[in-house]
Every structure is written in structure tokens, then in C-alpha cells.
Amino acid sequence: MPDRQPDPVEEGRFPGYDVLRKRSSMSWNDRTREVVDRRLAVERGPRTLSADAFRCLEAVCAQIVPQNQGPSFAPLAAYVDEGLTLGLGPGYRNAELPEAPEAWAKALAALDATAQREHDAVFAALDDAQQKSLLQRMQKGELSGPEWTDVPPKLFFSQHVLTDIVAAWAAHPSAWSRIGFGGPASPRGYVRMGFGMRDSWEAAEAHPGQEAKAARENRRVR
Amino acid sequence: MCADQTILANREGLRSGNLSPMQQVRAAGGRAPDPHVTGGWLSMQEYADGEEVDFAIVGTGAGGGTLAAELAEAGFSVVAFDAGPYFRPLEDFASDETAQSQLFWTDKRIVDGDNPLKMGSNNSGKAVGGSTVHYAMVALRQRPESFASRTKQGFGADWPISWQEMWRYYTKAEDALKISGPIRYPWGPKRPRYPYRPHDLNAAALMLAKGAEALGIDWTETPLATVSAPRGKSPPCVYRGFCRVGCSTNAKQSALVTFIPRAIRAGAEVRDLAMVGRIEVNKDGRATGLHYHRAGQWRFQRARNVIVAGYAIESPRLLLNSATDRHPDGLANSSGLVGKYLMTQSNQAVFGVMDDEVRWNKGPPSLAITEHWNYDDRKDFFGGYIHMSQGPLPVEWSSVLTGSKGLWGDALLGELDKYNHQVGLKMVGEMMPQERNQVTLADEVDQYGLRVARITYSWCDNDKAMIKHALDFMQQQAEAAGVKEIFRQKNDTNHLAGTIRMGADRRTSVVNADCRSWDIPNLFVCDGSVFPTTGGVNPSLTIQALALRTADRIKELSRRGEL
Amino acid sequence: MSFQPLPARPERTLRLLDSLFRRNKPAADPARIALDRLGRSFERARATAIVAARPGLPDALRHQPLVSPRKGVDAARALNRASGLLAFSVLTDSALEHYRGAFRNKAMFTPLATSALTVAASLHGTTDQRESAHLFRDVTYALAAVTGLVGTAFHVFNVGSRVGGFRWVNFFYRAPVGAPMAILISGLFGVASERLRREGPGGRPTVFGLGAGRTLATITAGSMAGTVGEAWLLHFRGNFQNPAMYIPVTIPPASGALLMDAAIRGGEKRRTAARASLWATVATGIAGTFFHAYGVQRMMGGWRNWKQNLLDGPPVPTPPAFTGVALAGLAALDLLEGDDA
Incomplete structure (x- = not known):
């Protein structure tokens, strides 16, 4: 059951x-x-991502797919992490991006680094407007800095942030x-x-x- | 399809228990699964690796599955290899997009170019039965002029086969799959009545019809390889709408439930989870067999003839990976064209909402079609396209919304809430064969230790002109049908072709009209990769017609002692 | 869905209807008795069944004569049976199909009501030995016929109004154009049966002032053609995937043709041939029900998935329409006996 x-x-x-x-x-x-x-x-905690990265991912997921906490809550971060644990891609990889686990780890770390630099707090600790603004800039490719060199923010946002998180939600009975x-x-x-x-x-x-x-x-x- | 889905699917594959077809070979011990019977088996002849079989076939999809059946029925000894699992649709297929991405070829591949292709979901299958296990069943004939694009239409290259001959084999293919189609097909030369009657139209298809009538163009019910009435053990389609992630009822006439059981009953052996890594060629320049990976080890199957049917990425990859000192550029590559002229098909769409409830997920995804722009030549670009009604399931639909509109947050959820009112028109358009679009080998290796494919793709101006034309026209049609909030999905592509093109001249093609290598006389390639041009229709039926023709040609060559 | 086509207490209901609609008719002369052996055995079987099944029936029903005194009344009651069977087929089929159509138009309830009434009228008629028409039955049958006509118009409109108009796919999947004809035929048989109960000029049964045998044979043959047409369309849609699907488009039309032949050219041999073929059609209808039930089983999920397959599979209630029409043909044949003179 x-x-x-x-x-x-x-x-x-x-x-x-x-x-x-x-x-x-x-x-x-x-x-x-x-x-x-x-x-x-699904197991709720992180298995592949670090605890910090997972916290960041949870915050990102809450922005991408806003949900009420409650019995119908879909633990999207857990699905993304579980996917990385099993370690296989969608059948192709853009030549400009590393493998998915590496790409996610780097991108989440970069997001936290950017948040630290700009707001002196990790992404998960930012307020709603700050989080939204950061993600919007990521989507437009407006984030820059050494932390983003391996993961072009715009490409990563379209290839992973949107696809992986939204697909996990759309696969959930609550959706x-x-x-x-x-x-x-x-x-x-x-x-x-x-x-x-x-x-x-x-x-x-x-x-x-x-x-x-x-x-x-x-x-x-x- | 996204990474997450695939990973979850592979979790299904890695589930505990030793019955997983993803891990455990099923076609063995003198039997293979009977896809039509829960827990049923077909008795299967088996061949020893050392036994020189008449044909070793790589791939069991539209090309390989068809050939395996035809050649076995002609009395040849046949072993067909597939890298994918041997599914039992009645038991293994969930009604679930994510779990069912187990059907897709999701091994490592690298994409680049100006317009990198999305691989996996809609163009690569990894299963006995190949992509026909998850295709949308659209079974169309190319228009006659498509077989002579160079001379009749001024672009691309001519096929070395006349359209009349192809159309004879289309008839055979349609009968083999009992295609359900309209009583009268509105375009092209007269064709025989489809073997089965058309399916009912869902509301999404009615929108296409409404728009077509408003614009004064023809439309019809899409000829589909899913039966509208019982056929043997296949019940008629129940309109569950999960076609593109596998049919759990066997109404879909995939190779898995048609040609594969035929092949096995006729004495062919099918080897599942058998990845072919390399074709061996002797010093006389003849293929002697192939190396394949199965159940944890590499093995070698001897064969008098080898047929490669792995589709437009894996077929050239295998030829390239089979390079030797004598064939440093890969097998059968004296023309230098192996891997070149890769083609996809433009798959752009317009989507919008209707006031009425539509529920587009009910029924096969594309129940209505218009081929108007394949047959109307008043266009300022080469080639043609069809467009059809749509019915994506939630995961795919959400990827359209994120991919096309970049939506997230409440904006995304608000759009997704309109799911039951959504409609769409989607093109399948002919892209130009360009030498620069190609499959090469990357330095990275996959789980078998084989170099992976690098897939390079860029659209040309003609491709872009056609896409613009199609988007404009489809939008007009949707508007005429009363569709609101229309937006365009501009980036999608689907089916593949090219990379081992056939032709009449060994300098400009890799195989001849019989799908036989110019260089290695006992090596054949029979799948979409031999297409010189891709035409403006879904390719599967053409591949199957071509495979039926190739089987006839092989039988004829064998009779004449010319194999 | 569980329908209750039979009133729980038929005898009481019939008596009630009788008291409401009885019309007194002068008793007719004793009629010539020309009896058909098959009809007699059918009647006997029916009577036995009634007695066995309903021990509580009033004596009037239990001890009704096994042989009717008049050919016209016999034929009329045979027609009542035919009409009732057709109406029952319509009742169940339209219930299924109109449920499938979600009763989107309130008019879709009409055939359920009229066919239910027609079933009641036919039951009543079957047990009624009197040589007179009955107002309730007459009105009901006329209503059924009108329902059939109006229904046909509705169905034609339904096909034509869908995008694409009168194209094959709409004939296949929209409201079946031939279906309402079954209730029309049921009504026609019923109306004819009421006319038959009255003596015509010269003691010969007539319908609409014409020779009853030939008129009825013509109506039956026409009905057969319509029913065959409907079966052909839907079996063509099903691609005649089972050879048995050819039966209803071969035997019934042959029986219709033989019946017309017997009606026009007369002769004992022709009547015998027609009779045999009509009984084959009766059997076709019964066998068809079982074939369709098997067809439902062949759908995905079979009978377990009845919510879908009763609607999507071959319609179980329709084949008895052939039986109904053939029974009317047999009644027509009875009336044709002696027409050679």
C-alpha cells in the first residue's frame, strides 16, 4: 500500500x-x-548530494514548484538526488556540461557561493524575493563568477533545474x-x-x- | 525527456528480484518470452557461437525485426541481437511515463552543434522491438517525389529505388502491421484500402479537423499501427494514451509483438541484452561475424552475413568502432560517408487552450493528420511536412512548458492546470541532408568500454524556412479552430535518418539499393540510416517497407548464388 | 446497470392496463384454423414455461388454450413476440450506448422509455387471445414507430454535425444511423399485429387494408435489410476480423430474400425454404449475443473491465434484433399459408 x-x-x-x-x-x-x-x-534525505547542497536544492525546488507542506507534498529534492544516486543521464549530454551529478553539485555550490557574496547567506536562507531574483538571473545567464565556469548557468538552468525538478513533480500523483x-x-x-x-x-x-x-x-x- | 525520469526508470531496472528484464537475459534455454501471453513462452531455436549462421542481425526494431522474420521464414538460419531487454508488455509496462523511460536508449551520448539534438525519448529505443515499442505508431508513406528529390525536387539525393517499388512494399508493410487507416486517403496516388478501419477521433484530433476545414485543406484520420479491432491475441486499442511509453495491451503492432514472434516461430534466435561492439572482417574483406557483450562477457558469433540495423546513431557507431588496420576509417567507409548526412525531422508545434474540455491524453497521441504541405508545392523552401494533433502526458507536457516558455513557479503551475483544455498541432518536417551533420566517435567510453557517439547537428536555412512556414500555418489553423493562448514550441526535433546513405554510386553512398555495402559484400545495413533523404513523414513504415524489400532482394541474391 | 424490463407483477399490471384501455369489440365468426406445427410447439413450450416459472399465475393464464382459434390472432401474437424482442434489444442497447454518450441530450432517454413501454405492450399482447386491437398497445406501438423515425433523424443529424460530416469515420463512431430503426420496426410490427387481430374482408387477415401475409413479409424483408445494413457497417468497422462476423450479413439477407420470394411467387417449397432460413436467422441472433459476449471478453481486461468493454466492445444486446425480425417473418409466413389459392 x-x-x-x-x-x-x-x-x-x-x-x-x-x-x-x-x-x-x-x-x-x-x-x-x-x-x-x-x-x-522515496527516501527523503540526500544520498549523493552533500547536506548543504541538498538544503540548497530543496530551496530551489520550492521556488520552481511551490507546494504546500502537507500529505500531498512531493519531495522533489529527494527525487533529484535519487536520480543522481543511480547515476545515469537522459541518453545524451550537452558537450558544454559535465555529467549530471557533478553538474548539480557544482551548480548548487555556485548558487550558494553567489548568495554568500551578494547577501552574505546561503541560498536557502535568502528571502523569497532574493531567491526568485537569483534564479531569474540564472535562467537568463546573468550570473557570473569563477564558481560558474564549469556549469554555464543558463544552460544548466534549462537542462537540469527546469527539466529535472519539474519532471519529478509531473511524475507525482499529487500533480x-x-x-x-x-x-x-x-x-x-x-x-x-x-x-x-x-x-x-x-x-x-x-x-x-x-x-x-x-x-x-x-x-x-x- | 529529462535525466530524472531516466534515472527513476533505471531504478526500476535495478529493482530487487531476479526477474528484471533489464538485468537478466530472458531469451535463453530454448525459449523466449511470448509477449502476448502472461508468463508465456515461445520455444526458440538456439545457435552456438561457433556455428556459422546465415545471418547475424544487429538490432530488432523496424529494420532488424522485420528482416529476422522474413529471412527466418525463408529458411535461413538467423540470430538477431538487441542491446535492450526483452519485455513482456502485459506484465512489465506500467502506466507511468517515468518508469517507462526504461524503453529508451539512454546510454551515454554527447550532443553538440548549433542545434544539439535531444536524444533518448523520441528517437532511440533500447528493447527487443527497438523504437517500435515506444513509437507513436504513425504509419505513413513518403510521397512519390521524395524518392527522387534530386531530379524531381532539386535538393538532396535520389534514392536508388523507384517510388513504385517502394509503394508495393508499403502495401506489404501495412498489411503485416494491419494498419488502421482511413477508407480513402486524400493525398498522393491511389493506394489500397488500409487493412483495418480508422480509429475514432478524440477532441484534440477534432480541433485539427475543424481548423483544416476552416482553411479549406484536407485532413484525415492518421493511419496507425494499433489495431481498431482484435487481431489474433492483440485486443483493439483501449485509448489509454500511453502509447509513447509502451503499449501495455499489445494493441500496438510493434515489432515486439509482430515480427519478433514470427521470427522465433520460424527458427530465428533472438538474443536480448546483447550489445554488439564490433564486426569482424577477414583479410579477404568479408565479414566473418561479430563480437557481442552478453551476460557479463564478450563473445563472438560467426556468421556468413551480417546485417546492421541499429538506427542512425548506433549503426554508424558500430561501423566506426569496427575499424581495423585495413579499415582505419571504419568498415564500409571507402566513400568516407559513414556517419555523414545525419538527418532529424523538425518537430515544432503550436499549443493552446480551448474553452471546451479536451482531455488530449485520451487515445493515441496523433489521431488526425494533414499532409497538405507534403503535396502542395507552392512553398519557398525544399521538402515538405505533415502536422498532426497532439496529446502529451504530464511529464512531457511540463517539459514543453519549461523548454518553450521557460516557466517555473506559480506561472508554471497555472499553465499546467489547463492540462485538460490543452490542444496542439505538431509538425514532422523534412530536414535537409547536410554532410556536416554527423555521428563521430567521442573519446569517452560507455559501460561496455565502447567509444560513444558524438552527435553534431545544425539547422540550415531551408530547415529554418520550413519551420517558420509550419509554425505560421499551424498557428493559423489552430486559430481557425478557436484555439486561444497559442504559443510555439520552436526547438523540438525527433526521428533520425541518414549516416549510412544508400545510392547508385559507390563514391557517394555507403550501401546500394539492396542495402548492401559497396565495400564488404556480405555486410548489409537496413534501417533509417540508409535514407538519402528523410521525407516529410514519420520514417518507421518506410524502414519496414525497405526491410521487406531487402529481404526479397536477399532471397533473390541467394537463389542466384550471389550472396 | 440493472434494468427491470418485466414489471414485478405482470399479471396485475396487465389487468390494470386492460381495465384502462379495454375496447369492446363484437365477437368474430369462428375462424378457419390453419395451424403451423412450429408455431404450435413454440406456443406449447412458452405456455409450459409460463406455468413452470409462475405457479402463482391466475388460471386464465395457466390454462389458456394451447392452440388459438384464429390464424390472425396467432400471427398477431407472434408479431408481439417479435416486437417485444426488438424492443428489449433497443432498451438494453440504447441504455448502453446512450450512457456512453453521457445522455448529453435529454432526448436520449426517449428510446429507453418507449422501448420499455413496447416491451410491456408486447408481453401483454403475447398473452392476449382476443380478436381485437388494444388501445394501449396500439398507442404504444405507434409511439415506438415515431420514436424510431425521430431517432433516425437525430442520429443522422449527429453524424452530419460532426466535423467532416458524412464521412466514414463519423458513420463508424457517431450515433449509429441504423440503430433507431430497430424501434421503428418494433413499432411497425406492433401496429401490424393490432390490425391482424381484426377480421378483414372475406375472413382474410389484412394489414392496412392489404393482404396481411404479403404486407408483413415486405415489412419484414425491409426491416431485415436495415438490420443487415447496420450489422454490416459495424462489422466492417471491426474489419470482419472473426469469420463469424460474416454470418449476420449472409444468412439474414438470404432469409429476407427467400421470404420475399415466398410472398411474391408463393408455393409450399418456397415457404419451406423461407421458413428454414428464417429459423437460421433466429439462431443467428441468439448466437450473435454469445459471440458478442465473447467479443467483450477479447477486449483488454475482458469482462473484468466491463465498465469500459460493455461500451467499447461488440454490443451484447443488439444481435437479438435479428431474432425479432425473423420471428416476424415466420408470422408472415403463417399468414401466407393458403395465399396460393
Whole structure:
């Protein structure tokens, strides 16, 4: 069984929808249950990154994908670190970047170094606006200094910060519930195909004034 | 696809238990998995390494899988090697994008050039069945003029095969895969009716149709290699929409569930987790077999003929890695063109939202298509393109948003929340063959100790002109269909071709029309890497048609004693 | 979904309906009795089944005569059976298909209501020996026929209104154009059955003032053609992937043709041939249900995945439509007996 109990998001477009309620339905086969269960049971602490780097990464993740602390919280930093632990890339590497574990370690250290220089504190200790500003400058390639020579900030931001963190989030059931994605679908797929057509095992969208109806339908999704 | 996904997938591969197909050889002991039956096996003939088999085939995808079946059925002894695992789709495939990146070729590769290619997810498979295990099943014919681009259209190079002949083999390939397609295909010369009826259209496809009708151009249901009615043990498609990360129902007519079982039943041996590192050539200039890595050791399989079918990166890499003193530039490379003329296809898109709920993840990703710009020649650039409706799953979709718009934070989440209203049109466009776009060997080595591929790619002006044309047109079409908040994905590419081009002249090509090396008469290359031009359609069906033709040619050569 | 097509207490319901709609008709002369052996055995079996299944039935039903005194009434009741079977097929099929369509248009409930009423009327008619039309049944059947016509218009509109209009893919996957015809046919059979109960000129049963046998044969053959057309379209969509899928597009049309042949040219041999082929069509309908059930099993997840496969797989309720039409054809054949004179 998954670590956490269904935790329907009561706000948002799909009130009351929790994709994990479908876990025992015909939409999930054994293999799917296995991989998602394992994902939800990810080890929370760092394994490859140093404790400092991991703290920095957690702060970066909180900026890239803002989340509420709560049962539906997806530990994105843990997923990134776990990926580095297993040490394989996406099937290609930009010639200007080192291997992913090295690139992440250097980039997080560089972020902390820049934060120290400019604000006299590590990245995780900066306030929200300072963190945002640093990341924005990183995305635009406006950060410079010796710490960035091995990891071009702009390239690293697009190739790793955005991709790795966001992909980890989009792979998490909490994300599926939030965006109203049907989630796993095998052996049961879908029947109703046209515009505005929803199968009874899909998330119901709350149209203005219809929130309660959507919530009712979402609680019946199996 | 990003690093994280891949890593998580490999975690799946490294999971405890000794049943993981990523780690443990499955096709052995006189049997191979029956992909159609849970826990089922096919009895499989096996050959000793020392036994000189008629054909050793490297790769089991669109090219190699097809040839393995055809040649085994013709009575040849065949051993087909694949570096990837032998999956059982019914048991091994999760409904999960991340876990299913286990299907992609994610070994080390280096990319550079002005427009470095993204490798892995949408152009490289590592599994028995190759990329057909995760492809989008789009099964199209190149337009006739594409086989004579130089003489008919003024660019690239001519194929050494006539379009009429290719179209005969397209018919065979379509029948072998029971393609589900429209009753009447609106473009090109008359073709036989598709073996199976078209699939229903999802809302994302209806948007394409709506836009096409508004602009007065033709559209149709996409011919797809997933059945719309039962076929043997394949149930019809249930529209689960995870096609591009593997079909867990076997509705998809991948090589894994079609040609591979045919090959094994006809006496071929398939070796999974068998990475071929080097082809051995004797002093007479003939291939004698190949070195492969399996179950922790390097072995040598003797063979009368070798067929390389590893696709546009691994095929040239193998030829280059097989260099000897007598062939210092790699095998079959007297033309110097091995690795050259790499082509990808432009895969740009426009995306936007509709007022109605769309739920584009339901059904195969591209149910509707227009080939209008492959057949309309009023363009100011060479080549053509198709465009199709889209249905990316959340991980892929989020990578589009981050990659194209650079979104993060609340802006990103706000956009992702529109997932169920999202639609898109995506092109598959012909890129020009350029000699500078190429596969070479880097100094780094992979887990087998083999030098990895360096993939260099830059777009040319014609490529850019086509992309601009397509983006403008697709945006117009989307607007005509009522799509709002449109944005452009400008950087995506997908399928590969070239690097071992075929031709009629040994000075300007590596293999001849029979996919046979000019230099080494018992060495064949049969996959997308032989394409002289890539055409404006997805390449898999053309590879399969070409493999069917090559099989026929090999049988003919064998009859004449010319092998 | 669990539908309850039969009222829980049929006898009470029928009596109630009778009291509401009874119309007094003068008793007719004793009729010629020309009995068909197959019809008789069918009747006997049915009666036995009723007695066995419902020991609590009133004596009137338990001890009803096994042989009707009049050919017209016999044929009418056979038509009631045909109509009822068709209506039952429509009831279950439209419930499934319109659920699939999420009842987006409230009109999609209509065929459920009318077909349910038609089933009730047909049950009532089947047990009714009287030589008179019945207002409730008559109205119900007329309503069914109108539903079929309007439904066909709706379905045609549904196909044409989708982008691409009347193209193959829309005929394959939009509202099946031929489906509402089943309730139209059901209604027509029913209306005809009510006419049959009355004596025509010269003691011959008539429908719409014409010779009952030929009229009914023509309606049946037309209905058969429509039902075959629908089966062909959907089996073509399924690529005739199983050879059995050819059965409903070969045997039923042959039986329709043989029935027309028997109706036009007459003769015992032709009637025998038609009768045999119609029984084959009856069997086709029954076998089809099982084939479709097997087809559902062949879908991904099989019956375990019924929520999807009942909707996406071959429709289990539709094949009995053939049985219904063929039963009407058999009734027509009974009426054709002696038409040679």
C-alpha cells in the first residue's frame, strides 16, 4: 500500500479529486501500483548530494514548484538526488556540461557561493524575493563568477533545474490530482472521446457555481 | 525527456528480484518470452557461437525485426541481437511515463552543434522491438517525389529505388502491421484500402479537423499501427494514451509483438541484452561475424552475413568502432560517408487552450493528420511536412512548458492546470541532408568500454524556412479552430535518418539499393540510416517497407548464388 | 446497470392496463384454423414455461388454450413476440450506448422509455387471445414507430454535425444511423399485429387494408435489410476480423430474400425454404449475443473491465434484433399459408 492516504485537494479546478483513489481500480495494473508505490516511498534525505547542497536544492525546488507542506507534498529534492544516486543521464549530454551529478553539485555550490557574496547567506536562507531574483538571473545567464565556469548557468538552468525538478513533480500523483489528469490507465483506458466528454473514472472540472457537483463526482471517481 | 525520469526508470531496472528484464537475459534455454501471453513462452531455436549462421542481425526494431522474420521464414538460419531487454508488455509496462523511460536508449551520448539534438525519448529505443515499442505508431508513406528529390525536387539525393517499388512494399508493410487507416486517403496516388478501419477521433484530433476545414485543406484520420479491432491475441486499442511509453495491451503492432514472434516461430534466435561492439572482417574483406557483450562477457558469433540495423546513431557507431588496420576509417567507409548526412525531422508545434474540455491524453497521441504541405508545392523552401494533433502526458507536457516558455513557479503551475483544455498541432518536417551533420566517435567510453557517439547537428536555412512556414500555418489553423493562448514550441526535433546513405554510386553512398555495402559484400545495413533523404513523414513504415524489400532482394541474391 | 424490463407483477399490471384501455369489440365468426406445427410447439413450450416459472399465475393464464382459434390472432401474437424482442434489444442497447454518450441530450432517454413501454405492450399482447386491437398497445406501438423515425433523424443529424460530416469515420463512431430503426420496426410490427387481430374482408387477415401475409413479409424483408445494413457497417468497422462476423450479413439477407420470394411467387417449397432460413436467422441472433459476449471478453481486461468493454466492445444486446425480425417473418409466413389459392 502507498505510504499516504488519499488526500483530495479541496481547492482548485478539480475539488475532491485524488488519483490515488483509482489505485485498486481497473485503471491500475500491478506493475503500475508497484512503481507508484515505490515513488511515494522515496527516501527523503540526500544520498549523493552533500547536506548543504541538498538544503540548497530543496530551496530551489520550492521556488520552481511551490507546494504546500502537507500529505500531498512531493519531495522533489529527494527525487533529484535519487536520480543522481543511480547515476545515469537522459541518453545524451550537452558537450558544454559535465555529467549530471557533478553538474548539480557544482551548480548548487555556485548558487550558494553567489548568495554568500551578494547577501552574505546561503541560498536557502535568502528571502523569497532574493531567491526568485537569483534564479531569474540564472535562467537568463546573468550570473557570473569563477564558481560558474564549469556549469554555464543558463544552460544548466534549462537542462537540469527546469527539466529535472519539474519532471519529478509531473511524475507525482499529487500533480496528476491537481491538474485533473486521469493517471494510470491499463487495462482500462477511456471510452468517451469528444469535446467535453468525461468518463466516470476521470476528474470532474469545477465550472463556476458547480464546485459542489464536481466535488461530488470526484469523490465517486474510481 | 529529462535525466530524472531516466534515472527513476533505471531504478526500476535495478529493482530487487531476479526477474528484471533489464538485468537478466530472458531469451535463453530454448525459449523466449511470448509477449502476448502472461508468463508465456515461445520455444526458440538456439545457435552456438561457433556455428556459422546465415545471418547475424544487429538490432530488432523496424529494420532488424522485420528482416529476422522474413529471412527466418525463408529458411535461413538467423540470430538477431538487441542491446535492450526483452519485455513482456502485459506484465512489465506500467502506466507511468517515468518508469517507462526504461524503453529508451539512454546510454551515454554527447550532443553538440548549433542545434544539439535531444536524444533518448523520441528517437532511440533500447528493447527487443527497438523504437517500435515506444513509437507513436504513425504509419505513413513518403510521397512519390521524395524518392527522387534530386531530379524531381532539386535538393538532396535520389534514392536508388523507384517510388513504385517502394509503394508495393508499403502495401506489404501495412498489411503485416494491419494498419488502421482511413477508407480513402486524400493525398498522393491511389493506394489500397488500409487493412483495418480508422480509429475514432478524440477532441484534440477534432480541433485539427475543424481548423483544416476552416482553411479549406484536407485532413484525415492518421493511419496507425494499433489495431481498431482484435487481431489474433492483440485486443483493439483501449485509448489509454500511453502509447509513447509502451503499449501495455499489445494493441500496438510493434515489432515486439509482430515480427519478433514470427521470427522465433520460424527458427530465428533472438538474443536480448546483447550489445554488439564490433564486426569482424577477414583479410579477404568479408565479414566473418561479430563480437557481442552478453551476460557479463564478450563473445563472438560467426556468421556468413551480417546485417546492421541499429538506427542512425548506433549503426554508424558500430561501423566506426569496427575499424581495423585495413579499415582505419571504419568498415564500409571507402566513400568516407559513414556517419555523414545525419538527418532529424523538425518537430515544432503550436499549443493552446480551448474553452471546451479536451482531455488530449485520451487515445493515441496523433489521431488526425494533414499532409497538405507534403503535396502542395507552392512553398519557398525544399521538402515538405505533415502536422498532426497532439496529446502529451504530464511529464512531457511540463517539459514543453519549461523548454518553450521557460516557466517555473506559480506561472508554471497555472499553465499546467489547463492540462485538460490543452490542444496542439505538431509538425514532422523534412530536414535537409547536410554532410556536416554527423555521428563521430567521442573519446569517452560507455559501460561496455565502447567509444560513444558524438552527435553534431545544425539547422540550415531551408530547415529554418520550413519551420517558420509550419509554425505560421499551424498557428493559423489552430486559430481557425478557436484555439486561444497559442504559443510555439520552436526547438523540438525527433526521428533520425541518414549516416549510412544508400545510392547508385559507390563514391557517394555507403550501401546500394539492396542495402548492401559497396565495400564488404556480405555486410548489409537496413534501417533509417540508409535514407538519402528523410521525407516529410514519420520514417518507421518506410524502414519496414525497405526491410521487406531487402529481404526479397536477399532471397533473390541467394537463389542466384550471389550472396 | 440493472434494468427491470418485466414489471414485478405482470399479471396485475396487465389487468390494470386492460381495465384502462379495454375496447369492446363484437365477437368474430369462428375462424378457419390453419395451424403451423412450429408455431404450435413454440406456443406449447412458452405456455409450459409460463406455468413452470409462475405457479402463482391466475388460471386464465395457466390454462389458456394451447392452440388459438384464429390464424390472425396467432400471427398477431407472434408479431408481439417479435416486437417485444426488438424492443428489449433497443432498451438494453440504447441504455448502453446512450450512457456512453453521457445522455448529453435529454432526448436520449426517449428510446429507453418507449422501448420499455413496447416491451410491456408486447408481453401483454403475447398473452392476449382476443380478436381485437388494444388501445394501449396500439398507442404504444405507434409511439415506438415515431420514436424510431425521430431517432433516425437525430442520429443522422449527429453524424452530419460532426466535423467532416458524412464521412466514414463519423458513420463508424457517431450515433449509429441504423440503430433507431430497430424501434421503428418494433413499432411497425406492433401496429401490424393490432390490425391482424381484426377480421378483414372475406375472413382474410389484412394489414392496412392489404393482404396481411404479403404486407408483413415486405415489412419484414425491409426491416431485415436495415438490420443487415447496420450489422454490416459495424462489422466492417471491426474489419470482419472473426469469420463469424460474416454470418449476420449472409444468412439474414438470404432469409429476407427467400421470404420475399415466398410472398411474391408463393408455393409450399418456397415457404419451406423461407421458413428454414428464417429459423437460421433466429439462431443467428441468439448466437450473435454469445459471440458478442465473447467479443467483450477479447477486449483488454475482458469482462473484468466491463465498465469500459460493455461500451467499447461488440454490443451484447443488439444481435437479438435479428431474432425479432425473423420471428416476424415466420408470422408472415403463417399468414401466407393458403395465399396460393
